[in-house]
Amino acid sequence: MTKTCTIPLGDRAPSPKQTEFMRAGTKYVAFGGARGGGKSWAVRAKAKLLAAYYPGIKIMIVRRTYPELRANHINQLRAETGDMAEYREQTKELTFINGSVILFRYAANEKDLDKYQGTECDVLFIDEATQFTEEQYDKFKACVRGVNGFPKRIYLTCNPGGIGHAWVKRLFVDRIYKDAENPADYAFIKSKVTDNPALMDTNPDYIRQLEALPPKLRKAWLDGDWDIFEGQFFEDFVDRPEQYQSRQWTHVIEPFEVPEGWTLYRSFDWGYARPFSCGWWAIDFDGVAYRILELYGGRDDSPNEGLKWTADRVFAEIHRIETEHRWLKGRRIHGVADPAIWNAEYGESIAETAARHQVFFDKGDHERLPGWMQVHYRLAFDEAGFPMMYIFKNCKAFIRTMPLLQYDEHKPEDLDTDGEDHVADEVRYFCMARPIKPRMTPPPDTYRHSPMFVNLDIPKEDIIAKPRRKRVEVITHGKE
Ligand SMILES: Nc1ncnc2c1ncn2[C@@H]1O[C@H](COP(=O)(O)OP(=O)(O)O)[C@@H](O)[C@H]1O
Ligand SMILES: [Mg+2]
Numbered sequence: 001m002t003k004t005c006t007i008p009l010g011d012r013a014p015s016p017k018q019t020e021f022m023r024a025g026t027k028y029v030a031f032g033g034a035r036g037g038g039k040s041w042a043v044r045a046k047a048k049l050l051a052a053y054y055p056g057i058k059i060m061i062v063r064r065t066y067p068e069l070r071a072n073h074i075n076q077l078r079a080e081t082g083d084m085a086e087y088r089e090q091t092k093e094l095t096f097i098n099g100s101v102i103l104f105r106y107a108a109n110e111k112d113l114d115k116y117q118g119t120e121c122d123v124l125f126i127d128e129a130t131q132f133t134e135e136q137y138d139k140f141k142a143c144v145r146g147v148n149g150f151p152k153r154i155y156l157t158c159n160p161g162g163i164g165h166a167w168v169k170r171l172f173v174d175r176i177y178k179d180a181e182n183p184a185d186y187a188f189i190k191s192k193v194t195d196n197p198a199l200m201d202t203n204p205d206y207i208r209q210l211e212a213l214p215p216k217l218r219k220a221w222l223d224g225d226w227d228i229f230e231g232q233f234f235e236d237f238v239d240r241p242e243q244y245q246s247r248q249w250t251h252v253i254e255p256f257e258v259p260e261g262w263t264l265y266r267s268f269d270w271g272y273a274r275p276f277s278c279g280w281w282a283i284d285f286d287g288v289a290y291r292i293l294e295l296y297g298g299r300d301d302s303p304n305e306g307l308k309w310t311a312d313r314v315f316a317e318i319h320r321i322e323t324e325h326r327w328l329k330g331r332r333i334h335g336v337a338d339p340a341i342w343n344a345e346y347g348e349s350i351a352e353t354a355a356r357h358q359v360f361f362d363k364g365d366h367e368r369l370p371g372w373m374q375v376h377y378r379l380a381f382d383e384a385g386f387p388m389m390y391i392f393k394n395c396k397a398f399i400r401t402m403p404l405l406q407y408d409e410h411k412p413e414d415l416d417t418d419g420e421d422h423v424a425d426e427v428r429y430f431c432m433a434r435p436i437k438p439r440m441t442p443p444p445d446t447y448r449h450s451p452m453f454v455n456l457d458i459p460k461e462d463i464i465a466k467p468r469r470k471r472v473e474v475i476t477h478g479k480e
Contacts, residue, residue, distance in 0.1 A: 003097040005052035005084045009045055012198055017191035018042040021155075022049070027185040030129070030156045030172040034224035036199050036206055037191030039157035040072045043125045046155065047102055048081060050123055055098035057150050060121040062140055064131040066106045072127060074104050107136055119143045122150040130162035137167065160220040161229065165412040169226045192224055209438050214376050217413070229412035233372075233405040234424075236379045244393060248385035252399060255392040258282045258292055258327045265289075266318070267430035268337040268361060269422045270350050271297060274306045277397060277422040278318055280328060281430055289378065289389045289434070292327055296397035296423070304420040311350050315357035322359070335361035336433045338425065364429030369413055371428035377438045378431055388436060398423050 014022060021031045021042045032039040047059050063069040077094055078087045085096040094102040103121065107113045113136055124144050126132065132140075144152050158168045170176050172188040193199060193207050200207065210222040214236040219225040240250035247253050258264075265281040275298030282290045295318060297307040309317075322328045341350035342363065351361060365371065378389035391398050401420045408416040415421060 005098045007048050007052045017195045020189050026187040028154050030188045032157045033190045034192040035221045036193035038196035051096050051100035057100045058121040059123045060103045061125045062105045063127045065108050069104050069106050113139050120146045123153045125155045127157050129156035130158045130164040130168050132164045134167040160226045161413040173226045212438050229407045233415040234402050237402050252391045252393050264333045266333050266335045267426040269426040270341050271306045275422045277426045291391045291395050294395045311353040315354045315359045318359050319357045336364045336429045337361040339363040365432040371432050374431035374435050
């Protein structure tokens with residue numbers, strides 16, 4: 001006789017959207033569509049309920065990488081099922097006392113996927129399905145088969161963006177179907193962070209972080225808009241000459257003398273047939289970064305074409321600038337560059353050539369999406385219009401190329417690398433060398449909601465704000 005499983009759902013009821021997901025009965029169900037909507041929680045809840053309710057059922061939970069799988073599913077499900085199930089690390093399977101099994105699978109690459117070819121299951125959950133290509137999805141889908149009487153179901157969770165953006169959007173958002181696909185088999189349950197009371201209660205900052213994103217990303221991740229990853233990539237970059245002196249609501253500013261004691265950086269992206277790009281940065285005592293100088297190896301008469309300087313020539317020039325320019329000479333400069341320049345396949349690496357010219361670099365972090373997020377965080381203005389990154393107006397390559405960059409058609413949150421992206425890449429390495437937290441939008445006005453308001457009876461307008469700290473003065477000497 002099979003034993004009966006009783007499994008607690010947790011100390012909190014599912015949200016209305018999660019309930020809808022629990023009850024969904026179509027063959028394919030997508031859940032989510034924005035960040036923080038309680039998707040992984042709902043996957044765990046539904047998987048353990050199915051396992052308990054249908055003795056002997058086989059369920060597979062998929063996530064792209066093993067660490068993500070462990071952090072989002074394995075650890076929690078082990079804890080939540082207690083004596084009702086036993087986990088085996090070797091096979092990554094959680095076996096319930098009633099004979100049901102949850103298989104945990106990941107596919108960071110094609111090789112991983114091939115391992116699962118013979119696997120069969122009744123119910124498949126793909127968490128963060130937009131991180132998989134359609135081919136990978138098809139391979140997992142093929143595992144859902146078998147002649148037992150259990151319902152065959154495929155559940156996906158998703159956010160706009162990621163490599164699988166297009167196929168998930170087609171099936172569940174645009175609902176455009178091919179011959180073999182039956183529209184009635186597909187349902188999409190949209191859940192946003194605002195539909196997840198658990199997260200809103202425990203981490204109210206999370207929604208403010210999403211609100212601080214540039215408009216397109218905010219629309220995608222906060223509102224679950226699938227149509228936005230097109231057009232200009234750095235729509236948050238602002239160049240307003242009338243604000244160069246005030247430094248508010250603009251990134252480009254008048255140059256000033258770089259004070260002693262500010263930390264200096266040099267960021268570098270190598271190029272020969274394509275332009276190379278070198279940027280110098282100064283960091284003030286508040287952590288604000290200023291792009292003070294740049295050397296760009298692109299031809300004036302032909303965009304995105306390199307000067308074809310040898311590495312020796314490039315680094316001799318960089319060394320000359322660093323020993324002659326008054327903002328740089330005699331000062332320690334932290335170098336950061338594309339890790340690819342350490343590649344020594346063809347003899348001396350670019351990094352070694354640089355070192356011969358006393359130009360030293362640390363390996364930059366080239367994770368692209370976190371890097372772009374850092375650039376966005378730095379470009380974000382605070383409530384007074386001050387960003388965390390400024391560009392001296394003499395940095396012409398930055399000012400010209402950054403607004404040209406477009407979203408990639410195939411990798412939604414990334415930029416199109418066919419564009420002139422050499423400055424952007426080097427800016428990204430720099431930003432990843434000094435990552436910052438996203439700055440948040442100002443908190444709601446609690447004054448008027450405070451019971452003290454009634455007793456004090458002072459109109460808010462009569463309370464004078466603390467004077468703002470004086471910003472560094474601009475010294476232009478009447479020239480650039
Ligand atoms: N019904 C619920 N009860 C308790 N906690 C929940 C519930 N739904 C979501 N959470 C919690 O909210 C947070 C975000 O949920 P999660 O499922 O990880 O979101 P997503 O996968 O959509 O990003 C997690 O800490 C999760 O445990
Ligand atoms: Mg999740």
